[in-house]
Amino acid sequence: AQSVTQPDIHITVSEGASLELRCNYSYGATPYLFWYVQSPGQGLQLLLKYFSGDTLVQGIKGFEAEFKRSQSSFNLRKPSVHWSDAAEYFCAVGAGNNNDMRFGAGTRLTVKP
């Protein structure tokens, strides 16, 4: 079965600094890849997704992610972080039928003033 690793449990960045959250996946075929964000006490909100085509995908709130097949990675980036970006971020991979989406353990982002 597919799996996802998010190597960083917790990241702290200063407001205005750039951000990169790492995600590595394991899946034999072309995966469906997603990034979700969760604010405290809330459900998960979809930031962006990759199915095929252009390997650099744009999402909401100024986020982007790049699919690198050779590195089995789908890292999330933002050029300038805002205090409101503080949340937990989850990378997920879906199999071909998209009925068994596996999530990483999450990366908690803290933004310093």
Add this chain to the structure above:
Amino acid sequence: DAGITQSPRHKVTETGTPVTLRCHQTENHRYMYWYRQDPGHGLRLIHYSYGVKDTDKGEVSDGYSVSRSKTEDFLLTLESATSSQTSVYFCAIRQGDHGYTFGSGTRLTVV
């Protein structure tokens, strides 16, 4: 907004008692999912449904059952709750290839 409502939002129950969590959607989506969220594990799939009376097991289905008698409702039942089932439970629906949309969650505490 996909119109997903989970109930209850919070519940405390005693070990050994049955518990049912409800997920209700208003947009006639075929696929619905139950996940549990625990620190260090992210979200793990418990069961999912691909239509009325059509369900299948996920990664962590032991101790849980589900039912879907109507398109709009997907019920998760803990037949005999245990402390290891203390968790936050999320329902989700799939909107084509647009990823999943999640409800606000149910925080369940088993004492």
